[in-house]
Amino acid sequence: MSFYIAIIDYGIGNLKSVSKIITYLGEKSVITSDPEILFNANGIILPGVGAFGDGIKNLKEKGLIPIINGIIDDNKPFFGICLGMQLLFTKSYEMGVNKGLNLIKGEIRAFNKQKVEKIPQIGWNSVTFQERNHFLIKGVPNNSYFYFVHSYYCMPEYEEDILGVTQYGQKIFCSMICKDNIVGTQFHPEKSSKYGKKMYENFISFCKK
């Protein structure tokens, strides 16, 4: 089958905006929870908005957790966005404690109201890259702005998993992650105009290698 990106359908969030940007960039995408279609894809995107607990519950109910683990074992390019990135972590403290996929060691924590402006953070904020040679940020100037909507942030255990950081109020948090063929963004690149488009382009190019 020809090149396509699979967007994991787990009954949560607006998956359509992700598929639309891939179409706009001239490539094919499939929104699916079918294991075969996922395993045959050239790259995988796990989007999502909403609560961590609901996200994990839905992945479990659809039998997607072993499939995601298999995809990662295959070293297939994998892009987690917003909640989709947070779900890759060990655990989250959003509304109780929930275990995540544990593909990235670390935790998801709530912003502290004393240290930030308003919760959730809604709007455009800049990302400072911790590494300049990563494929996802090729052609994207350092400190470019991206669109964020979130109340929780990730804390990777290992510094090498941090690709970008962002300051909100007095808090500096990890806004981009990378580990082997896994990448993730707290912001929504599909809503971040030209540099968001550039990241999708970079991800697609990487999937073609």
Add this chain to the structure above:
Amino acid sequence: MVLTKRIIPCLDVTEGRVVKGVKFVEIRDAGDAVELGKLYDDQGADELVFLDITASSDKRKILIDLVERTGEQIFIPFTVGGGIRTVKDIKKILRSGADKISINTAAVKNPIIITEGANIFGSQCIVTAIDAKRVYVKNPKDSPDKKVIELKDEKFCWWEVYINGGRTSTGIDAIKWGEKAQKLGSGEILLTSMDRDGTYDGYDLELTKIFSENLDIPIIASGGAGKPQHIVDVFKKGKADAALAASIFHYNEYSIKDVKMICKKNDIPMRI
């Protein structure tokens, strides 16, 4: 590096084309909605808002086709409002590709729609739009159930909520309604001054400021932008999180980039 203030062009639409009502009555045509949206994205708009201005009064359905086309071509967040009455309407618009919906009349008549919408789709996509108009009073004691503010020149006023596209007064205090909308689960407030809308005289800074100070959720100020300084003022003096404007951009008086450069010179954090 901080969270930036947002500049949001508003496209009042009817049948897929942009119009701008001056004080909600006189209407002029300003072009195709998706084309204009793309132009604004290129110029650096932080979001877009589509308001179907005929929908609420004429019971017309939202232009789903426009929402679909926008989502296919424009990659910044966009909000759709006008004539949304039920959770089913909300679902339809979000499924068509909008990032947020704004509700005005329906939320006043049936506030629980905010909570229902937020529970299903998340607070981040529920924007409560409030059309507010000043009611001047001689003495605050005359309106004990209203949040009366002292203005300059020893004048007093409170703000009344209007619905049905600004045609129907409700007697409801706008600030109290805003606080309630926040409690019910609204993610943002789109606050329009009916006194200023279409006047080019600048935003109602007192109104914007009192909302920003009383609410924790972001306030999008609307109504009255006629020149870049008005936008600077609504951020600095009105403490708004975002400024919405229409005419100033539609007729090429100023580009979004012009306005953003002026804001930046005034030390307002901007995505340029």
